[in-house]
Amino acid sequence: MAWRIVVGLKDGVTDARGERVRREIGHHLGIELQNVRTLDVYTVDALLSEEEVEAAALGPFSDPVIQEVAINRPLAHDFDILIEVGFRPGVTDNVGRTAREAIQYLTGRKFQGGEGVYTSTQYLLTGGVDKEAAEKIAAGFLANGLIQRWNILSADELDPAMGVPVTVPKVTSDVQPVVQAMDLNVADEQLLKLSRDGMLALNLEEMKTLQAYAADPEVRQARAAVGLGADLTDVELEALAQTWSEHCKHKIFSARIEYTDETGKQETINSLFKTYIVGATRDIRAKLGEKDFCLSVFKDNAGVIRFNDDWSLVFKVETHNSPSALDPYGGALTGIVGVNRDPFGTGLGARLIFNTDVFCFASPFYDKPLPPRLLHPRRIFEGVVEGVEHGGNKSGVPTVNGSIVFDERFAGKPLVYCGTAAIMPARIGERLCHEKKAQVGDHIIMTGGRIGKDGIHGATFSSEELHEGSPVTAVQIGDPITQRRMFDFLTIARDRGLYSSITDNGAGGLSSSVGEMGEDTGGFELHLDRAPLKYPGLQPWEILISEAQERMTLAVPPHNLEAFMALAAEMDVEATDLGVFNDSGYFHCLYEGKTVCYLSMEFIHEGVPQMVIPARWEPKQLSEPELAQPADYNATLKGLLGRLDICSKESVVRRYDHEVQAGTVIKPLVGVANDGPSDAAVFRPLFDSFEGVVVSHGICPSYSDIDTYHMMACAIDEGLRNYVAVGGDVEHVAGLDNFCWCDPVKSEKTPDGEYKAAQLVRANKALYDYCTALGVPLISGKDSMKNDYQIGDTKISIPPTVLFSVIGKIEDVRQAVSMDVKRPGDLVYLLGVTRDELGGSEYYASQGQLGKNVPKVDAGYALDLYKALNRAQREGLIASCHDLSDGGLAVALAEKAFAGGFGIRAELGKVKTDGALREDKILFSESQSRLLVTVRPEKRAGFEALFAGRDAALIGEVTEAPVVEILGTQGQKLVSADINQLKEAWQAPLREL
């Protein structure tokens, strides 16, 4: 029998969680409840004595000061409806895992196989709620049906003696492991069906390639020698599907693209990735020569650049869009702990120093009917924010930089970008830390968590649009603590030199991690039955491709095996020997001694046929809107400050620990009241040096609706502009590109594929052009190419979006500059030129217009300006610096002023413009490469000398009076607004979220 321990707050203690749930139910569902209280339930399915259960209940499970407990009886009273929400069988239950460990410490006995602790939550609702409404509350807010189940009882249905009926969500299975042979010698239609039904996400040409491989007589002979028949096994098919998935193989970025531009000129591009991304970095490194600071690019889990003689910097940004659409909390949590493993598993391993996160959502205030299977954007917002909060905070990694971008089309798929930087010693003993190689004879060791059905088909799932049959097993829930323990252990193992190579188990699971590491030696032998499982009943193919989290794969030399395993045992981290790396040339998996997968390494890694994608660029016929000038500039400015893309994200930023590790020197919130919007973060990673890391990003999908070439250019400039604003050195900086696209392959489902593919080509061309011109090498990146939603006739494609992340160095963090104005009398300079470039701007969007004149970037001009700014910062000439982006000059002036707590008086007549511009265009243009700086009067001469011959217009000064006053070109008052009112307009929209 399972024990049931219910824990609740004593009468009179505030239930903050219950109150929050009550408020959110009101927001989400419009159901106003009187009261919500919560109880925690532990269902303990283990052989324990009554005394032991009582000791657990009164010890680790409850807090005697504020809580009371009940064992095998209900605690609920005075409610109308009770909803109990628990996990479905097999879903990661972190609290249950900790509860189990606590009981083990208490009793001194380990749990037996099949024993476990399962957690659930009871919500006690009062105030005019019936069962129908309760069902709506459970399904629409409290629970996610994909991973959770619920039980609803009215007060009179609750058995006063027994309480809620006990459910033990144990995975039970009497499934015997079987390996199925898959006959590929079938008609094309059958091949496609096989791919579809099996969630393989392989196209016909790929399936036919497999068919031909299986039919090859030499292959057949080799297979016969290891006891395999002519048909491929399900293990083999799944291994191939994972390895060849868009997610893992980046088939679109590797494709041959037949591109036709607007003049009809044709061009063949053999791999966007090699041509533009790798190509840019190659050319920049050649130009940098001895000053090249790149150490490891594109070949590892993350990119590595030099920090100083003794230390190197590691950075990676990932997306976790598809899982976040289905389960925002689990998807985002997995996103952050997943990307943590990338830098951790780069080279021989690195120490994580900070996270970044950028989200793209539809408005949380979305009030139209939603197509099936889509969660409301507010639930996505809440879940993603909370997932990243738990993942980042619990891992002890500060979240220092990020943003949230809104567009209605992100209702189809939200974008969740998670980045992590790390620092590694330049050398470990004699070895360069950023290099690694598995050796023949090394053991294949898997450490960390166990394998379950979670995350099966994650790689293939994210290579498709979100559809009716999207699998629930693709959802995973991260476990930051298991990962933390593993990292603690592996860091010691690294420093003791116990392994040759390390990589993480992400998409594709062991198939991918062992498969890729095996390329070092040219083969391996992997025993799937030796892998530790969360519960029985997994098929061999599931063990191979499960994406269960918190696992790393290592290559451990035989002579270190004993020491490695002993350290793991002492630190309470599971490590299992699954086989050996060899030079057989084969991807060889066995189950209970029998071969179940035998594929040539060459075929699995090189055999995928290159796609051919047509692309045709036809610029849209767009025009500039004819708008009247605003009648009330104060109102227009306040309206812009309150737009979702511009307004304060403080309610989210505060939920992320941005200071753990005591290295955050420029924080996300700055200024006199610690609430101004920082442009970028500065982080000091070493206690014995003032050298710092600077991180920032650029993202501007709204420009994609005009031209993705300029969208890309603007994202790069924005990233670099934010970086340089705080003092980042433009001569020691690298970039990472994360492409999130809608399906660009022309098909029945995607009739406009040629246009979308051309958009992709143009973004890549800009990436090459601007990175090379600015001298910013790309060191890593990722693409997510199927961000569409399609059910029935409804198709939602996201706007093409690239997150351009920037990481680099500041020689001395004490020279960093924040964005807030510092003191009255300081002079306000606008760097750069303002043009008639409002296409895709916030100002136009606020009036329902797109426009045509998208901002364009002059890379040479920008670089010269940024270098001058760097010099001024090093010489201490700059009091504050803020970049101009969404909302242009007016928004930047307002933000600078209210962040600093002083007013600004500025004259539009002094702004350097390209030709005569109307006042609203000067104020709201989003021309690139512009920054606002303030300079103390005594530094004026030095500053102006440095900027002589450059565009640095003295447009005003900081005032004691707390008013932003902007004079028009004729000297008339356009804007005159109290900074507190401006700040309120900027803070109000997302304050309560």
Added chain:
Amino acid sequence: MSKQVKAIVIAGNGTNCEREVANACRLAGAEVADIVHVAELLAGRVRLDDYHFLNLAGGFLDGDDLGSAKAGANRLLHAPVKGSQEHLSDQLQRFVEDGKLVMGVCNGFQLMVKMGLLPALGGEHRKQSTTLTFNEGGRFEDRWAYLKVDPQSPCIFTKGLEGVYLPIRHGEGKFVADSAATLKALEDKHLTAVKYSDAAYQAPTMDYPLNPNGSQNAIAGICDESGRLFGLMPHPEAYVHRTHHPRWTREDDLPEEGMGLWLYQNAVRFVRENLL
């Protein structure tokens, strides 16, 4: 024992701040500031007895899955030390009886409170009488807070200080006592060493966000009657240098040393004067 101030920071199972705590100890003058994984203590290779100043760092012990630091407290109480008859908690008890110093920050404070190490009224070190629970706002928050120091407190760490400005970063920081009597005893004995206050450190406050979590009597940290055991929710190790201050780019007269360092300097001074 040689004439060295020896600090230890326990790490593992979800601690996050061990590096900066050790750094603070070193900057404050401790000759030794070892970060020791709890596995090493449980293996019996490292003993608490060899140190003077024990630091319980911030983090999320076991993910705070059973409530902040609950599972961590359970482990310290029940995990046996290899090769001996004792539990880690026995070493800890001896450490306290030897007149040594313990400071718990954030999750470390939660751990001390939930083990009963604080406030330990009447010297009872195993009975929990106060707690730290979910912030009034129901959410994790990172923000800086002004702390008014009780000048009459026996607390070793806050001696001579009037006020300190430090960041809080927690979801469960609301201080609650089990009874009005406990709360009164804490106040009467001046064990409530630091309280959330206004920016001028004039008076404790219940106003959000100055009091970020709704703590009873605005209590941010407490000590035991000896003043040698101290815990607080704000992070002193996060403000040991000028550039940690959120407004260092605009406040020109900030001293090079951060205010949090003062607490560690007091600890090191105490060890030097009393334990070496």
